[in-house]
Amino acid sequence: MDVIIGITGASGVEYGVNLLETLSQMQNVHINIHLIISENAKKLLKFETKSTLDELNLTANNYYDNSDLGASIASGSKMIECMIIIPCSMSTAAKINTGITDNLITRAADVCIKEHRKLIIVPRETPLNSTHLKNLLELSQKGVLVLPAMPAFYHRPAELNDLITFITGKILDSMGITHELYARWSGDER
Ligand SMILES: Cc1cc2nc3c(=O)[nH]c(=O)nc-3n(C[C@H](O)[C@H](O)[C@H](O)COP(=O)(O)O)c2cc1C
Incomplete structure (x- = not known):
């Protein structure tokens, strides 16, 4: 499975680090990671x-500079x-919503949308203004999975890592990869 991970300059870079480490250590599926x-x-x-x-x-199999618009992953043929x-x-x-592809992350994302491939974005900002909300809505309408960095608390996180791995687990769910990163809600257990 070839997967691109793009890490951008929002707070919560640790979410990206955790996903990268988790995917690189998967036993049940081999993932070829392309990192930007x-x-x-x-x-x-x-x-x-x-x-x-x-x-x-x-940790990644392939690492690219974000300015490298000639990289293989900038093309839909990859x-x-x-x-x-x-x-x-x-x-x-x-940028992705408006089709501005001035770096490898935005170009690779644009390719995913045009090729109807799975694109998951994990936005991190609060509060959200109407421009943010409009962009996220329009991205969702284009088939992008908008999975905000909003960890739940029903699994009773005891430490910071439990909040981070919850988000990693939700991403793995969306990718169809089995895992035990968080305890699933199994009904009213109070
Ligand atoms: C310390 C710091 C924290 C930031 N946190 C966020 C954030 O949580 N969300 C966000 O959208 N932008 C955040 N920014 C602003 C982005 O870094 C800025 O918009 C930048 O242009 C994003 O570029 P990139 O998407 O190419 O990485 C932050 C900037 C700094 C310096």
């Missing part, structure tokens, strides 16, 4: 996480199963 990290995400990676760029690059942008900044969401 925006320049703004690199700054947030330093600020918000203990992970380094080198560590992330080593077969990929799924792209996830996590976290997805409002700037990147706006």
Whole structure:
């Protein structure tokens, strides 16, 4: 399974790091990971996480510079199963919605939409203004799965990692990959 992970400069870069680590360690399915990290995400990676760029690059099978518009994944002829942008900044969401493909993340996302391939975006912003909401609605209408970084609490998270892996689990659900990253709600258990 060829999967593109794009990490952009919204707060919550740790969500992207966790997804990357989880997919790279999957036992039941082999995933060929193509990783792109925006320049703004690199700054947030330093600020918000203990992970380094080198560590992330080593985790992926292929790493691309976000300016590399000649990369294979910039073309629809490259077969990929799924792209996830996590976290997805409002700037990147706006560009994708309006067809601005001035970097590899937005171009690869645009290709996913034109080829009717699975594109999942994990927006992180609050509060949302009407431009944000309009872009997210229109992306959803174009077939993009909008999966906000909004962890639930019914699995009774005890630590920060439980909130992060909940989002990773929801993404794996959407990709049809079985996992036990969070305890599913099984009815009224009070
Ligand atoms: C510390 C910091 C936190 C930010 N957090 C967010 C955020 O949570 N959501 C968002 O949409 N933009 C956020 N931004 C703004 C984006 O980084 C900015 O819009 C940038 O142009 C996004 O570029 P990119 O999508 O190419 O990474 C933040 C910026 C900084 C410096």
